[in-house]
Amino acid sequence: MLRQASRLLSRSVTAGSSKSTTARAFSTEVPSTIDSTFVESWKKVAPNMDPPQTPSSFMKARPTTASSIPTKLTVNFVLPYASELSGKEVDMVIIPATTGQMGVLPGHVPTIAELKPGIMSVHEGTDVKKYFVSSGFAFLHANSVADIIAVEAVPLENIDASQVQKGLAEFTQKLASASTDLEKAEAQIGVEVHSAMNAALSG
Amino acid sequence: MASNAAVPFWRAAGMTYITYSNICANLVRKCLKEPFKAESINREKVHFSLSKWADGKPQKPVLRSDAPEV
Numbered sequence: 185m186l187r188q189a190s191r192l193l194s195r196s197v198t199a200g201s202s203k204s205t206t207a208r209a210f211s212t213e214v215p216s217t218i219d220s221t222f223v224e225s226w227k228k229v230a231p232n233m234d235p236p237q238t239p240s241s242f243m244k245a246r247p248t249t250a251s252s253i254p255t256k257l258t259v260n261f262v263l264p265y266a267s268e269l270s271g272k273e274v275d276m277v278i279i280p281a282t283t284g285q286m287g288v289l290p291g292h293v294p295t296i297a298e299l300k301p302g303i304m305s306v307h308e309g310t311d312v313k314k315y316f317v318s319s320g321f322a323f324l325h326a327n328s329v330a331d332i333i334a335v336e337a338v339p340l341e342n343i344d345a346s347q348v349q350k351g352l353a354e355f356t357q358k359l360a361s362a363s364t365d366l367e368k369a370e371a372q373i374g375v376e377v378h379s380a381m382n383a384a385l386s387g
Numbered sequence: 388m389a390s391n392a393a394v395p396f397w398r399a400a401g402m403t404y405i406t407y408s409n410i411c412a413n414l415v416r417k418c419l420k421e422p423f424k425a426e427s428i429n430r431e432k433v434h435f436s437l438s439k440w441a442d443g444k445p446q447k448p449v450l451r452s453d454a455p456e457v
Binding site for chain 2: 265301316318319320335336338342343344347348351365366368369370372373374377378381
């Protein structure tokens with residue numbers, strides 16, 4: 185699939201340059217104004233009806249990027265079945281990204297990070313709240329809003345250490361005896377998740 | 388042409404991200420203490436009925452009650 189990527193990319197570039205190049209701005213840069221020429225021509229045709237609204241008029245305006253770095257980070261931490269933190273203002277969060285534990289402060293460069301199984305900690309003053317996250321993504325926006333989504337996130341106290349040890353032993357053994365690629369991958373995932381839980385409980 | 392980035396081991400083995408993520412979540416759920424474990428497994432149960440269509444009519448439906456398992 186990726187072999188075609190360079191061909192597709194070069195094809196779209198040449199097509200764009202041959203036709204009128206409409207350089208499309210990013211959605212963050214386009215001001216949310218209603219198209220006045222459309223509204224005028226609508227009023228000529230149907231003066232008694234209101235012009236149709238677009239979906240963006242129903243949405244809340246995207247928070248603007250402040251010119252100075254805000255003092256607090258706004259965190260939205262959601263799970264498929266619950267909204268764990270919604271618009272909470274905190275000082276820092278540390279997320280378990282695949283590239284390592286990442287500390288997020290207000291004014292962090294916009295990033296999309298894939299999360300690996302590990303501990304996520306939310307720091308508010310002297311309060312630290314820790315969750316074990318199974319996997320997910322973290323979207324850090326320019327306006328110091330962090331959207332963290334995970335499939336499963338539990339406070340560390342809810343994890344049973346003996347089950348973790350059992351699982352780790354079981355999957356290490358499965359990894360040694362696995363034959364197909366898929367079995368190996370599943371066993372490897374098991375080992376990774378259980379080692380992460382083990383480290384979380386002991387660290 | 389070789390792939391641009393190093394693919395994760397699970398993708399190299401033919402697994403999609405969703406499968407990987409669900410496996411991770413199931414493993415974490417299995418290691419919870421009671422009553423959290425029972426609650427979470429209960430939450431993730433699905434029950435659905437699947438019917439294939441032929442000639443504009445639904446055929447015999449297949450009922451599935453999947454409790455999540457790795």
